[in-house]
Amino acid sequence: MKLVFYGLWEDERSKLEELHKKYGFDYEATAEELSLLNVSLSEGCAGVSVLGKGAVGDDLLSALHGYGVKFLATRSIGYNHIDLAAAKKYGFKLCNSQYPPDSVAEFTLMLILMSLRKYKQALWLQQVNDYALEHLKGGVLSQKTVGVVGTGHIGGRVIELLSGFGCRLLCHSADYDPKVAQIAEYTDLDTLYQSSDILTFHVPLLPSTKHMVNAEALKKMKEGVVLINTARGELFETEALIGGVENRKIGALAMDVFEGEDGIYHMDRTDDIIRNRDMAYLRQFPNVILTQHMAFYTQLSMDSMMENSVEGLLDFNRKGTNRFEIRF
Template sequence: MKIVAFEVRNDELNEFELMKNKYGLTIKTIPDVLTAENIKEVDGYDAISILGRSIMKKEMLDLLKNKNIKYIATRTIGCDHIDLEYAERIGIKVCNSRYEPNGVADFTVMLMLLTIRKYKPVLWRQNVNDYSLSGLMGKEMRNLTVGIMGTGRIGAMVIKELSGFGCEILAYDIYHDKEVEKFAKYVDIDTLYKRCDMISIHMPLLVSTRNIINDDAISKMKDGVILINSARAELMDMQAIIKNVESEKIGAVGLDVFENEEFIYHINRKTDIIKNRDMAYLRQFPNVVMTPHMAFYTDLGIKGMVDCAIEGILKFKELERKGKL
């Protein structure tokens, strides 16, 4: 089996080497995004692995099909950068990665604590030797009602971690998880909006969930509600977020993801002109905490992403050998 991996960061190289030796594979690693300009890199290979900046829509998928690529493994949980329906139609199999939810859950709880304890303005002040307390009074988690939208592996882990703080936890999902019910109460979405002091979103990005946090949803929430998103940026209508931060309907926001973050996040852009006005505008508010899509970024997270991608490709190959694919 010959695999070429694109968008490979230095922190992934060792794990790719371990997987190559473990399974006796040929793996070529390339730091660049896969595009039509460097498609020749896949010549002679059976499968590719990518991250989220390699956009696999119809034209690119056709190019890969013509190069006899059978399998695509994205080292991300989300697959919205791949046209899955068209890939299936032309016979290219696609798998995503699955890694332990603890790292993202930890990071989500950190964003919650940073917002309720107003750490951003605290950091600003102490950098100029201002140690005053005015305007910095925070809240205690145990006194809050926290809503979790989406109780898959990550949402469920966030709920489990939050249970130790003693807060009331409400959950919303079309599927109810008996393990989640040990720590949280499932309610309908309008009840969650109405009752929660803080809401964290952990849904996949689907047609039905795109911009689920919008003006109408926010209007049903408490004044001063705190919103957390470490899932997908497009789950939130960013114009609605900005407007409601300005009006102070939203009390604070913690974001690890942002619309049109591609080719900004995970790159050194400190001497560049960055063309994302919403990002530049929103991050200047003292009650908005933004991090560069790094909730996944732990040693175990990286190991899981690489291992899952390679093992997914090998599973496809095995199913094909058995005539089950």
């Protein structure tokens, strides 16, 4: 069986070669994202693996189908970059990847603590030798109520980590987890918004979750609420965030993702003009932390995603399904 890997990062190569030796498949690989310019590399391959940044639309799926590709894997948990209707039309089997939740969960906890203790402001002030404490009085996590939206793989782990701080924990999710219910209280979304000092989001990007944090949702939240997003940027409506920070409804905002981040995050744009005014405007606020979609980025996660992707494609060929198959 032959596979092709698009968007391959250097720190994925050693794991890919290890899996190649273990399972004996043939493969091609390129650092370039899948595009119409390089889709011909998939000719004669049964399966294709993409990293999860570039859009995989009808045109690309049609071309892959024409070259005989049957199976598609994304080396990411999210798969909103793939046109599912087109994938179904051309008869693809699709799988995503998983990784242990600790990388994102620990990063989420770090953002919560950085927001509460005003680390960004402290870092800025040190750059000009200002070591006064006047603007740096922080909050204590154990005295807060934290609302977790989404109690799946990552959200559940976030709750486990937070439970050690002694804070009150509320949660809301499409699925009920009895283990989570032992340490957090499930409630409806409106109650969660109204009661939480800190809100952290761990849900997939779906039509029902896009812009779930908007102007109407902010009205339901506490004054000075702390918002954390390490899931997908499009869960938050950017215009509403700007308004919330300006009028101090939002006390602190920390996001590892951003609406419209494609073409910016995971690229060196040092000498470029970044044409995302909203990103530039939000970044300048002292109580806003933006990181470059890096919460997942540990060797543990990278190895897991590559392993899931390879084994998923091989299982499609051998068994017709796999444990990470996306059914649509």
